[in-house]
Amino acid sequence: MRFIVADWGTTRFRGYLIENETILDQVSSDEGVSALQKGEHRGVFLKHCRRWLDAEPNAPVLLVGMVGSREGWVEAPYASCPAGPAEIAEALVAVDLENGRKGYIIPGLFCEPAPGAADVIRGEETLVLGAGVADGLICSAGTHPKWILMRGGRIERFATYMTGEMYALLREHSMIGRPATEPSDQKGFDMGLDAAQRNSGDNGVGLLHLLFGARAAVVSGRMGSNLLAPYLSGLLTGDEINGALAQFGRPSSVVILADQARADLYVHALARHGIKAEVKDPKQALLAGLARIVRQHTAV
Amino acid sequence: MRFIVADWGTTRFRGYLIENETILDQVSSDEGVSALQKGEHRGVFLKHCRRWLDAEPNAPVLLVGMVGSREGWVEAPYASCPAGPAEIAEALVAVDLENGRKGYIIPGLFCEPAPGAADVIRGEETLVLGAGVADGLICSAGTHPKWILMRGGRIERFATYMTGEMYALLREHSMIGRPATEPSDQKGFDMGLDAAQRNSGDNGVGLLHLLFGARAAVVSGRMGSNLLAPYLSGLLTGDEINGALAQFGRPSSVVILADQARADLYVHALARHGIKAEVKDPKQALLAGLARIVRQHTAV
Numbered sequence: 001m002r003f004i005v006a007d008w009g010t011t012r013f014r015g016y017l018i019e020n021e022t023i024l025d026q027v028s029s030d031e032g033v034s035a036l037q038k039g040e041h042r043g044v045f046l047k048h049c050r051r052w053l054d055a056e057p058n059a060p061v062l063l064v065g066m067v068g069s070r071e072g073w074v075e076a077p078y079a080s081c082p083a084g085p086a087e088i089a090e091a092l093v094a095v096d097l098e099n100g101r102k103g104y105i106i107p108g109l110f111c112e113p114a115p116g117a118a119d120v121i122r123g124e125e126t127l128v129l130g131a132g133v134a135d136g137l138i139c140s141a142g143t144h145p146k147w148i149l150m151r152g153g154r155i156e157r158f159a160t161y162m163t164g165e166m167y168a169l170l171r172e173h174s175m176i177g178r179p180a181t182e183p184s185d186q187k188g189f190d191m192g193l194d195a196a197q198r199n200s201g202d203n204g205v206g207l208l209h210l211l212f213g214a215r216a217a218v219v220s221g222r223m224g225s226n227l228l229a230p231y232l233s234g235l236l237t238g239d240e241i242n243g244a245l246a247q248f249g250r251p252s253s254v255v256i257l258a259d260q261a262r263a264d265l266y267v268h269a270l271a272r273h274g275i276k277a278e279v280k281d282p283k284q285a286l287l288a289g290l291a292r293i294v295r296q297h298t299a300v
Numbered sequence: 301m302r303f304i305v306a307d308w309g310t311t312r313f314r315g316y317l318i319e320n321e322t323i324l325d326q327v328s329s330d331e332g333v334s335a336l337q338k339g340e341h342r343g344v345f346l347k348h349c350r351r352w353l354d355a356e357p358n359a360p361v362l363l364v365g366m367v368g369s370r371e372g373w374v375e376a377p378y379a380s381c382p383a384g385p386a387e388i389a390e391a392l393v394a395v396d397l398e399n400g401r402k403g404y405i406i407p408g409l410f411c412e413p414a415p416g417a418a419d420v421i422r423g424e425e426t427l428v429l430g431a432g433v434a435d436g437l438i439c440s441a442g443t444h445p446k447w448i449l450m451r452g453g454r455i456e457r458f459a460t461y462m463t464g465e466m467y468a469l470l471r472e473h474s475m476i477g478r479p480a481t482e483p484s485d486q487k488g489f490d491m492g493l494d495a496a497q498r499n500s501g502d503n504g505v506g507l508l509h510l511l512f513g514a515r516a517a518v519v520s521g522r523m524g525s526n527l528l529a530p531y532l533s534g535l536l537t538g539d540e541i542n543g544a545l546a547q548f549g550r551p552s553s554v555v556i557l558a559d560q561a562r563a564d565l566y567v568h569a570l571a572r573h574g575i576k577a578e579v580k581d582p583k584q585a586l587l588a589g590l591a592r593i594v595r596q597h598t599a600v
Contacts, residue, residue, distance in 0.1 A: 110520050118517040161508040173473045202502035206543020208461040217418040243506020
């Protein structure tokens with residue numbers, strides 16, 4: 001089965017012509033959602049993908065990512081957890097392409113991790129459904145890593161951490177990360193994981209204290225400035241993992257969806273907890289997840 | 301006894317002519333340490349304070365704050381905890397003013413909250429010694445709040461939190477704080493304190509998760525954007541307090557050194573833990589602390 005996809009995030013537009021789980025053709029540009037005004041999305045989509053629409057008049061069209069956010073083409077309301085391909089296919093939001101043909105925006109998901117608390121996902125739900133995990137824990141590691149609990153082939157619930165954005169904030173805008181020097185020494189990552197342990201259990205000293213401690217260690221000469229950046233990465237990653245394990249229990253293994261360099265950090269950090277991590281390619285997972293949703297959609 | 305003081309921080313220079321704990325004359329400018337190059341400090345000091353040096357030829361001269369940091373006039377190495385007025389007076393670092401007259405930089409303090417971990421203080425040690433607390437817990441609340449444990453009139457140990465800087469990072473540079481609207485609704489502060497409780501005890505979900513949850517609550521329509529800024533303030537303050545109480549036990553009362561508006565937030569948050577907070581004026585504490593150190597210095 002052939003279908004057409006726009007993986008449309010905050011900063012990038014990526015178009016694909018797909019057969020089953022294989023990319024036949026692709027295009028990309030920097031016309032991400034944040035670069036566009038209301039009303040411009042259809043034109044951008046047609047500019048890049050009209051040739052596929054013409055060549056494949058019966059191919060379904062899916063749109064995934066921030067294209068369904070308030071700042072996107074149209075807002076696709078969050079569906080609720082638990083959700084699998086069937087629930088997501090039912091919640092697809094149609095947009096007009098041209099000549100009566102429709103594209104379908106994959107909605108994000110909402111969950112309520114505690115009474116009154118909120119978490120949302122938009123884009124990763126599709127990757128996760130293609131990760132080949134019916135029951136178990138998945139970590140989709142990016143700017144805002146998501147920990148997703150799968151039950152019976154559906155997304156049961158999830159928790160987002162602002163780890164990657166926090167690292168960038170600390171490096172680019174904060175007194176804490178400013179003294180960091182390059183080339184960095186990766187030994188700092190383990191030192192950061194050690195520090196994160198001081199914020200676990202029932203005597204946690206507080207992440208805001210440990211972050212200041214990184215600066216204190218440098219200005220007092222206890223830590224070389226070339227250790228600082230990996231130290232902050234280790235501290236934030238370790239604190240994320242401690243929190244995720246507190247929320248989702250301690251499984252014997254976790255599936256990591258990330259590029260290899262980032263995944264390696266999680267594999268290393270999880271090994272300290274005695275947890276095995278299996279790394280899967282996020283692009284392949286996206287294709288598999290899209291195929292599951294499109295099959296469900298065309299079967300409806 | 302008359303003495304001359306420069307309270308010289310990152311962004312401000314403040315000069316005082318003091319008699320005991322009373323300010324007789326004062327001057328201030330934006331010539332903070334971060335605005336100056338090496339070699340410029342003496343000139344700035346003399347420009348503002350020479351008239352007092354001439355009028356009071358026997359008055360001791362103290363300098364306190366970031367003027368003793370690596371970026372300051374000269375670096376005054378951190379003294380070690382425990383430290384009281386006697387230890388600090390012994391560790392003063394002399395600088396040449398003019399005609400053989402010396403000024404004395406009050407050193408910061410270093411402590412090791414755990415093996416290999418580090419914390420530092422530079423400036424607040426002086427306030428704390430003037431807070432009138434021989435034994436007990438003090439919170440000096442500013443951009444980097446300090447929790448200081450006093451024992452027998454000396455600073456036993458302390459812990460710094462980057463709470464205020466983190467709030468500014470989130471508001472000014474982050475996806476998390478960007479949707480906040482004014483005028484804000486202070487009810488959000490209590491909601492943030494509630495959220496912080498989800499990161500206490502041995503099942504802490506992680507501050508990085510709760511911070512993302514603030515954004516999730518807004519984009520999913522669960523929280524008004526006018527609640528967001530006070531919510532972030534409550535979440536960060538609550539997490540700081542949870543960490544500080546984990547480190548220093550749960551005293552029946554705490555002394556807060558802060559301006560009234562900021563102190564009110566701590567009083568409110570601590571009341572939820574059944575802890576009474578006594579607010580003291582940081583300026584009066586500074587003057588009293590300086591007087592203790594200068595008396596010790598002139599007695600040597």
